[in-house]
Amino acid sequence: MIDSQQATEALADVNDIVRRVRQSQIYHLASLIIIMWGALSFAGYLVTYLSPHYAGYAWIAVYIVGIAGSIAISAFQRSRSGVQTFRVRMLSAFVLFVAFGLFVCWLGHFTPRQLGTFWPIYFMLAYSIAGLWIGPAFVAIGLGVTALTLIGYFFIGDAFDLWMAFVNGGGLILGGLWMRRS
Amino acid sequence: MAELDDIIHQPLRLRIMAALNALPTSVGLEFSKLKKLTGATDGNLGAHIETLSKAGYVAVEKAFVGKKPQTTVTATAVGRGAFARHVATLQEIIAASGGGK
Numbered sequence: 001m002i003d004s005q006q007a008t009e010a011l012a013d014v015n016d017i018v019r020r021v022r023q024s025q026i027y028h029l030a031s032l033i034i035i036m037w038g039a040l041s042f043a044g045y046l047v048t049y050l051s052p053h054y055a056g057y058a059w060i061a062v063y064i065v066g067i068a069g070s071i072a073i074s075a076f077q078r079s080r081s082g083v084q085t086f087r088v089r090m091l092s093a094f095v096l097f098v099a100f101g102l103f104v105c106w107l108g109h110f111t112p113r114q115l116g117t118f119w120p121i122y123f124m125l126a127y128s129i130a131g132l133w134i135g136p137a138f139v140a141i142g143l144g145v146t147a148l149t150l151i152g153y154f155f156i157g158d159a160f161d162l163w164m165a166f167v168n169g170g171g172l173i174l175g176g177l178w179m180r181r182s
Numbered sequence: 183m184a185e186l187d188d189i190i191h192q193p194l195r196l197r198i199m200a201a202l203n204a205l206p207t208s209v210g211l212e213f214s215k216l217k218k219l220t221g222a223t224d225g226n227l228g229a230h231i232e233t234l235s236k237a238g239y240v241a242v243e244k245a246f247v248g249k250k251p252q253t254t255v256t257a258t259a260v261g262r263g264a265f266a267r268h269v270a271t272l273q274e275i276i277a278a279s280g281g282g283k
Contacts, residue, residue, distance in 0.1 A: 002186065004279035007272040013193065014200040014269060020219050021204040021211075 023135050027179050029077045030134075034141070035176035036069050041120075042169025048116070049161035055112075097126060113160055117153040120168045121146050141175035187268040189237045194222055195230050199265045202240060202257035210243070210256030231255055239264055 002010075040062045047058035101122050110118060124142040131138025148167040156163040190199050197220040201211060211219070217227050234240040239261030243254045257265070 002275065004276050007275040010193075010196060011269070011272050011276070013197060017197050017200040017219060018204040021201050024215070024219065 026134055027137060029074065030138070031176040031179040032073050032077070033070050033176075034172050034179065036073065037066055038169050038172030038174075038176060040066050040069075040169075041172060042165050045116070045161045045165035045169060048112075049159070049165065052112075113153065116161060116164055117149055120149045120164070124149070137175075137179045141172070141179070144175070145171045184267060184271045184274070186271050187264050189233060189239065190264060190268045192230070192233075194220060194226065195234055196268075197222075198227075198230060198234060198255075199239065199257065199261060199268075202255060203262055203265045205257070207259075207262070208256065210241075210254040213253040213255065216255055234261065237261075237264075 044055075044058050044062040048055040101119065104122075105115060105118065108114070108118075124146045126142075127138045128142030128146075131140075131142060145168060148171060149164065152160055152163040152167055190196055198216065201216060201219050205211065213227070213231075216222075216231075217224065220227065222230070231240060231242060235242050238258060241256045241258050243256070245252050245254070
C-alpha cells in the first residue's frame with residue numbers, strides 16, 4: 001500500500017494527463033477552424049486588394065462560409081471524438097462579440113483601412129484572452145497576428161490589403177498548422 | 183479499503199489509462215499521440231500497452247492510413263472500470279490520512 005503523499009502525486013499525474021488530453025483535443029479542433037478562417041481571410045483580403053469594388057460582397061461571403069464551416073467542423077469533430085464544442089451559449093457570446101464590434105465601427109466611422117485593421121485585432125484579442133484558459137498557442141497566434149497587423153497599418157502603404165492577406169490569412173493558416181503539431 | 187490495481191499502479195500505465203479514460207467510450211488515441219502525451223519512449227510505451235492489453239484494459243487496433251501503419255489504443259469497459267476503482271482507492275488513501283479535507 002502507498003502513503004497519502006504518493007497517492008496525491010499519482011492523482012496529480014492523472015489530472016495533468018487529463019488536462020493535456022483535453023487541451024490536445026481542443027487544439028486539434030481549433031486548428032481546423034483556424035486554418036479554414038485563414039484561407040477565407042486570405043481570399044477576402046485578396047479580393048479587397050485586387051477588386052475593391054467587390055470587397056463588401058467578398059467579406060459577407062467570407063463570414064457566411066466561415067460561420068457555417070465552423071459549425072460543420074465542430075459537429076463533425078463531435079461525432080468523431082465526442083468533444084462538445086458548439087453550444088448555444090458560445091454562439092450567443094459570438095453574436096454579442098460581433099455586435100459590439102459593429103457598434104464600435106459605427107461609432108468610430110472607420111475608414112476601410114482602419115476597418116481592415118480593427119477586425120483582425122479585435123478577433124485576435126479574443127484569441128489571446130481565450131488562450132489564457134485554453135492554451136498558450138492561442139495567445140501566441142493572437143499576439144503575433146496583432147503585431148503584424150499593426151505593422152501593416154502603420155508602415156505598409158497601398159499594399160495593405162495584400163499584406164493582410166498574407167499576415168492575417170497566412171498567419172492563421174501557419175498558426176493552425178503549428179497548433180496541430182503542438 | 184479497496185486494494186490498488188497492480189497493473190494500473192505503475193506510473194506510465196497509470197498515465198496511459200488516464201489519457202484513454204479522458205476520451206469518450208470507443209474513442210482511442212494514436213500511438214504517436216499517446217507517446218507525446220505520456221512522455222514515453224517507443225519501446226517503453228509499447229511494452230506497457232502490451233501489459234494493459236493482456237489484462238484486457240485496452241484494445242489495440244493496427245491499420246494502414248495510406249502506406250503508413252497506424253496503431254490506435256482504446257480503453258475497454260473493463261479498463262475504464264479498473265481505472266475508476268484505482269482512482270477511487272487513491273482518493274480513499276488521501277481521505278483516510280486527512281489530506282482530502
